Amino acid sequence: MTELSDALKAARTAAGLSLSRMSQLTHYSKPYLSLIENGKRPALPEVITAYEQALSVPIGSDPVRRAHEWLVSDSPAAIQSRSGRRVGEDLAEKLEARVIELRHLDDVVGSSDLLPAIQKELSESESLLHNGSYPEHVGRRLFTTNGELAQLAGWVASDAGRYAEAQRVYLSGVSAAQQAANEPLAAQLFSTLSYQISNVGNPRDAALLARTAVKGAHGATPVVRALLLERVAWASAKAGDTEGTRRALDQVDDAYEQRSPGIDEPEWVYWLNRAEIDVMAGRCLIEIGDPGKAEPLLSKAVASYPVEHSREVALYLSWLAESYARTGNVDAARQTLSRVKDYASRMPSTRTNDRLRLVEALV
Incomplete structure (x- = not known):
């Protein structure tokens, strides 16, 4: 708490702002902010966010610390529940x-x-x-x-x-x-469940659930529809349905091309871009036995991915390593697998561990 308090105070001082001015900018009282900056009260996530917005600088940027801060502070929902107000x-x-x-x-x-x-x-x-x-x-x-x-x-x-x-x-x-x-959100939940079932359950059941999600997503925006169709493609690939996989991948591309700045997409599809779509296409191609076409898609996508997203980089590199292994380029597969292990060690994940075991068996 002291480190974070010091960081808040240092950021405010560096910006040349008084505690009174920070109180005006954040709408928190001056005495309350003083207690926080002196380490006598915990710096709640919403206070940190207010400082960051007022000063236009990242504070408390250690993401793990941020996650732990959520555990030691009450959310606005908890406070509201106790107050009984409308x-x-x-x-x-x-x-x-x-x-x-x-x-x-x-x-x-x-x-x-x-x-x-x-x-x-x-x-x-x-x-x-x-x-x-x-x-x-x-x-x-x-x-x-x-x-x-x-x-x-x-x-x-x-x-x-x-x-x-x-x-x-x-x-x-x-x-x-x-x-x-909110039918698109309900579809997203069913679709995400289908993704889990594809990986650890019966892919045919997953494909049925994924297709049902698409059908029930009335009013879905283009990027949401592209995401839902990706889950259809993946479940189809895991089920060995080559024709269904290729058809779904084409539908993903068609849906994504319909996006427009004038269409208000839900925030929960912020991450779906061309690179992500290419990664999914590459993964599906490997599953249906076409790893040669998967390699260029995966190589380009991974090269553009933020390195701080360690889990995703590790996962996507694992599919790249698999594409090399399945096309006989064992040296490239081993080199890529070494990179997978490096990124995986930074952000542990059951999914990554499962992928590591699979690719290690190939090389």
């Missing part, structure tokens, strides 16, 4: 922002560190929904937030190898999304 737009907006921050932390924080923070946030969100008082339009936002938290909790639990827990949370999220009348 929930309004302001709280809904705060909770939406917190989900976004947790989602982006998943890019750089391992599941063992992040999952407890997400579980805590999800539990407090569910308590607010059950015990709070709110108008219908605010309720829709709260249920949407809860559904998004459930999707994130399931994804991170699955990454930690806790598959039964992930499935339970995904399905609870579907219920929340349905309460919010």
